[in-house]
Amino acid sequence: MTSAALDINTATPPLDARSKALRRMVVESVVAAGRGHLGPALSLVEILRVLYDDILRVRPREPRWPERDRCILSKGHGCLALYAVLADKGFFPPDVLATFCAHDSILGGHPEHGMIPGVEASTGALGHGLSIGVGMAIANRLRRSAARVFVVLGDGELDEGAVWEAAMGASKHRLDNLTAIVDYNKFQSYGPTSVVLELEPLLDKWRSFGFAADEVDGHDVDALRDKLRAVPFAAGRPSALVCHTVKGKGVPDAENNADWHHKNKLSAAELASIRAVLGGA
Amino acid sequence: MRKACLDMVHALARRDPRVVYIGSDPGPGTLDRMRKELPRQFFIEGISEAHVIGMSAGMAFEGHVPYVNTIATFITRRCFEQVAVDLCLHALPVRLIGNGGGLVYAPLGPTHVAMEDIAIMRALPGMTIVCPTDAPEMNRFMERTLDWPHPIYIRLGKGGDPVTSRPEEGFEIGKAIVKRDPGRVLIATTGIMVHHVLGAAKLLAERGIACGVAHFHTVKPLDADALADLAAGVEAVVTVEEHTRIGGLGSAVLECLADRLRAPKPVLRLGLPDKFTHNYGSQDGLIKHYGLDAPGIAAAIEAYVAQPAALQRSLEPI
Numbered sequence: 093m094t095s096a097a098l099d100i101n102t103a104t105p106p107l108d109a110r111s112k113a114l115r116r117m118v119v120e121s122v123v124a125a126g127r128g129h130l131g132p133a134l135s136l137v138e139i140l141r142v143l144y145d146d147i148l149r150v151r152p153r154e155p156r157w158p159e160r161d162r163c164i165l166s167k168g169h170g171c172l173a174l175y176a177v178l179a180d181k182g183f184f185p186p187d188v189l190a191t192f193c194a195h196d197s198i199l200g201g202h203p204e205h206g207m208i209p210g211v212e213a214s215t216g217a218l219g220h221g222l223s224i225g226v227g228m229a230i231a232n233r234l235r236r237s238a239a240r241v242f243v244v245l246g247d248g249e250l251d252e253g254a255v256w257e258a259a260m261g262a263s264k265h266r267l268d269n270l271t272a273i274v275d276y277n278k279f280q281s282y283g284p285t286s287v288v289l290e291l292e293p294l295l296d297k298w299r300s301f302g303f304a305a306d307e308v309d310g311h312d313v314d315a316l317r318d319k320l321r322a323v324p325f326a327a328g329r330p331s332a333l334v335c336h337t338v339k340g341k342g343v344p345d346a347e348n349n350a351d352w353h354h355k356n357k358l359s360a361a362e363l364a365s366i367r368a369v370l371g372g373a
Numbered sequence: 374m375r376k377a378c379l380d381m382v383h384a385l386a387r388r389d390p391r392v393v394y395i396g397s398d399p400g401p402g403t404l405d406r407m408r409k410e411l412p413r414q415f416f417i418e419g420i421s422e423a424h425v426i427g428m429s430a431g432m433a434f435e436g437h438v439p440y441v442n443t444i445a446t447f448i449t450r451r452c453f454e455q456v457a458v459d460l461c462l463h464a465l466p467v468r469l470i471g472n473g474g475g476l477v478y479a480p481l482g483p484t485h486v487a488m489e490d491i492a493i494m495r496a497l498p499g500m501t502i503v504c505p506t507d508a509p510e511m512n513r514f515m516e517r518t519l520d521w522p523h524p525i526y527i528r529l530g531k532g533g534d535p536v537t538s539r540p541e542e543g544f545e546i547g548k549a550i551v552k553r554d555p556g557r558v559l560i561a562t563t564g565i566m567v568h569h570v571l572g573a574a575k576l577l578a579e580r581g582i583a584c585g586v587a588h589f590h591t592v593k594p595l596d597a598d599a600l601a602d603l604a605a606g607v608e609a610v611v612t613v614e615e616h617t618r619i620g621g622l623g624s625a626v627l628e629c630l631a632d633r634l635r636a637p638k639p640v641l642r643l644g645l646p647d648k649f650t651h652n653y654g655s656q657d658g659l660i661k662h663y664g665l666d667a668p669g670i671a672a673a674i675e676a677y678v679a680q681p682a683a684l685q686r687s688l689e690p691i
Binding site: 205206212213214216217219220222223224225226227228229230231232234235253254257258260261264 | 458
């Protein structure tokens with residue numbers, strides 16, 4: 093199956109109440125801070141929701157439980173979605189979201205390990221997460237732990253050569269306890285990935301680097317759950333799941349709009365429009 | 374010194390399962406005995422320094438103490454962001470073994486000559502920088518690396534470096550070793566330059582200029598207490614390093630003295646010019662070329678003590 097075979101714009105089920113509620117948490121954080129990477133967070137919501145609801149073995153009250161699955165948000169600029177999910181799961185109280193980017197907040201514009209319960213590594217500089225995940229996966233295998241490692245990457249991030257160094261390393265070590273998940277929203281800061289630096293054929297790339305790779309509609313909760321429950325896709329090989337997503341998903345003005353990659357003030361009209369779509373106050 | 378360092382990685386790995394060795398693409402046979410004896414603690418990951426540093430961070434997150442081995446210029450220039458973010462930001466105990474610190478790779482040219490590695494690493498919060506002077510001191514130092522809670526950059530000499538250290542000197546990270554008590558002048562140096570500086574001090578003593586010598590093997594964190602105490606009683610401080618005069622030991626000494634001493638102290642910094650090397654030959658050849666062998670150092674200090682203002686003008690401005 094090629095990437096084009098998935099038509100996410102027409103086939104995606106409508107967002108359910110939970111997806112809308114998580115998006116409201118994202119938007120309200122941006123409102124509180126007056127800034128934030130909105131578009132890159134909105135494409136991620138279902139990926140992180142399914143990971144934390146159905147896939148990851150984690151203990152929100154014991155975030156350093158040694159046998160937990162490790163999840164690294166390598167595209168750290170998508171952190172608003174991670175913060176919403178972590179708060180929703182009880183890693184920290186939801187009212188902390190309103191402090192996003194405040195001077196003394198634990199929640200910065202990129203996630204910091206050691207500051208936020210549940211954040212495995214500080215990210216924000218792109219192209220780092222997969223290598224860290226490879227190291228964690230090797231270490232967990234050495235100690236015969238069943239803990240798995242999931243690394244969520246952005247598509248623009250795949251421009252970084254270090255990602256592919258890490259992919260070769262993961263393959264060399266046959267890390268079937270490692271899964272790379274790509275939030276393939278087709279946009280990066282400047283514009284479409286196809287214009288900035290073409291990634292296609294993306295599935296073939298992962299496969300040629302030794303991964304067992306598959307793709308999915310990244311907003312279809314049931315489909316995501318099915319795919320992620322199936323990892324590793326092949327014994328003795330790392331897995332890659334390319335998730336076709338829409339940048340700014342759920343906020344019509346933001347969808348596929350590079351201008352909403354990093355959003356400063358939301359106007360009253362924009363906010364009213366968002367609330368009309370997502371519900372909430 | 375290089376062999377001593379790697380053999381110590383093997384010895385430490387035998388003793389402590391947290392220790393892992395990660396090489397990029399070293400010479401054939403490197404640490405073969407360790408590879409055979411401890412294969413689960415031995416990794417060769419290819420010419421991919423950025424990835425190797427991230428991988429070492431991931432292993433350190435899980436409790437390992439990785440020793441990463443590659444060429445000094447590659448481990449400092451190539452993967453700077455990974456060193457900064459993955460290692461220093463997370464304060465992870467990864468040890469970076471920089472082969473060929475300073476002018477060791479003279480015949481291989483400017484891509485391999487590590488003339489600014491200390492400056493690069495010094496800029497990073499939480500990074501420890503150690504430049505042992507010889508193989509026995511390397512052994513004593515490596516014993517201290519196991520439980521040091523920060524990343525460490527280890528600057529390696531060539532191997533077969535003249536032995537000037539003594540067992541009774543011991544080794545503590547962050548504590549300078551006084552090799553000669555200060556006279557009129559204190560010479561602060563690091564790494565394999567100790568040998569050349571001791572030679573210079575001997576020549577200067579014969580010419581009636583008593584010089585103390587202190588080995589600041591740990592360039593960061595600098596032993597500021599020792600430096601301030603030693604510097605307080607001398608006419609001038611001289612720094613000697615196999616490194617550009619920007620950002621290395623000389624800069625660290627200047628910064629420390631500016632912070633610690635109430636009265637200004639004349640400081641002469643001897644090191645490499647702010648230029649890439651375009652000569653080849655040997656490490657010793659380049660050391661002599663830049664006036665950093667014993668006679669060159671002695672001549673510079675003699676002239677400085679006689680006419681400090683004149684010599685200052687002769688050094689190129691930075």
